[in-house]
Amino acid sequence: MPEGLDPWGMEVPEDYARLMQEFGIRPLEELLPSIPDPPHLMRRGVIFGHRDFERVLERMGGGRYAVMTGLMPSGRMHLGHKMVVDQLIWYQRKGGEIFLCVADMEAFSARGIPYDLGRKIAFEEYLVNCEALGLELERCRVYFQSRSQQVQGLAYSLARRVNFSEVRAIYGFSGETHLSHLYYPMIDVADILHPQLEEFGGPRPTVVPVGVDQDPHLRLARDVAAKFSEEYGFLPPSSTYHRLMRDLFGGKMSSSRPDSALFLTDPPEVWERKLWDALTGGRPTAREQREKGGEPSKCLVYELCMYHFAPEDRELLELKERCERGEIICGECKEELIGRVKGFLRELEERRREVRPGVERLLRRISP
């Protein structure tokens, strides 16, 4: 990647910069030279910030470290979720012990999803796709919150030293807040810290890759880790922050807006139709675009390539240059992407079929 440039048009936006300043998140850029084979999400500034990631880097050479993440089984898996899974796959190759939490208690209290349904969604949408994308679940610690006595027990134990004022300050709780919602942050903190319990491997660096909107949980987890450092030997958890993936019209990608999100289990025709509708950085007319060039930094098709469908930096940079020079217009670009996406989806579906029986066995073991 050429130095001194921002080849991806992905400077940290202003509101992220403010967040970083306010909460002491460090730019990931400063560590980039010492990260071994950084994944494209790091190289391209999609993962833009961190706390204490040095601690984890030191262990990448061979020491032990944990990676913790959660998936809430309340909707369908989309490309925003895939971004996290891609990170897990990278960490797994780099020797990280992956803890993958099925946040069914959160799905229950936040969305009213009963545990049975949560289990089904976790399997069909998330676990099968994770494995199909390349995460080796058998080498992960996959668990359901509602079935983990250790996590629930730890949550209650840690809750002895967190009072209402503290969580109110972080989450804005009020008298109307229901107790399940009010108590849930302790479950989340226990998820994050439990890999450091003796029975799960003992105190060690743990990284939690999150979207920047998840930082409140991390701040609470770090506070709590400090309060209990003597009792449990906890190190404060490290974290990295990625941009929130946008949907096809520029909002936050979410399964609650199905028309603008791209779901991993949707058939290629649906993706094709949605992609044709996607907002681009194109000009009003083809002629104008040929003359002035497009604006990749505004383009959601370009964003898809940057996040997911152009693994080689050279390839992405070329696309950007061709667009800016007006050598390719949006219709052509979408067609190229659709071709690539169809290959990806076909392969993914094939892989899902292959891995399904194994994931089903794993599920029966961890959640009978």
Next chain:
Amino acid sequence: MPEGLDPWGMEVPEDYARLMQEFGIRPLEELLPSIPDPPHLMRRGVIFGHRDFERVLERMGGGRYAVMTGLMPSGRMHLGHKMVVDQLIWYQRKGGEIFLCVADMEAFSARGIPYDLGRKIAFEEYLVNCEALGLELERCRVYFQSRSQQVQGLAYSLARRVNFSEVRAIYGFSGETHLSHLYYPMIDVADILHPQLEEFGGPRPTVVPVGVDQDPHLRLARDVAAKFSEEYGFLPPSSTYHRLMRDLFGGKMSSSRPDSALFLTDPPEVWERKLWDALTGGRPTAREQREKGGEPSKCLVYELCMYHFAPEDRELLELKERCERGEIICGECKEELIGRVKGFLRELEERRREVRPGVERLLRRISP
């Protein structure tokens, strides 16, 4: 028992009467004629109030009903606890299904007792004594809160419809209240309601025999049962209220005041010494007492007989009359009681030895 009299000097004290009025607790007296073989604690007004106890009475003929109680493993078992166990024994004979909760989560959050220690205390102090007193634990559902996924899961589920304002109004919580303390009432409510889950026998009348100080939990449990009556079919739990047993100097008997409480595992000599110190309803001089008679209603020795050591009403009434007529003075009375108590303690210790291995097996099964 002679009608129209208050033979035990045990009219409901004023502060209890106020509580009853304020919170709608009904006098148990109104049901007494329809209670089959009421135990001495009911006959004597020690259990003085109830809510919806009719519902349970209707089932005593043969229908199914549950009885729910908890013991907090944080100290030693004393006569105040025995009063509850005596009620359980009676209910067990009357066909009630007994749910006995070891409230180790409460002991942990309220007293800082770790679960390991809680388990040990539950065994040595409570479970062995319960069985030795005559409760058949193998026929009860004994469980530890910290190990009951069902209770914890139910608590979280019910917490979806209880907000901070509600628990603040009942318990006076504030910003400084820790989340474990703030959340604990939901565990308690789940203890009370879980016998009505399908897997534990389904919706049916459930009685919770409590000291009057425990009523806030019951009020919350009834509110919550109503909120979830459609979802789970819960009947509002019934309850009975007993007086708080006083210690030897007239305070509330508590294991945190060991000098004035009578512990079931203390040797007879310790009881003897403590009983000699106990406050009585005697007069300043023996002569005055012979003339005016004693005042049983003020006497803690009399209270011990009424609650525990004079199972026959006739016997207790005679003691009262002899005292009031000045026919027996405090020293003689204490000596009589000490004789009886020694027999009780010897027999109890013998029984503890006998039942210990069986209780140990039960413990290993429910809390490996």
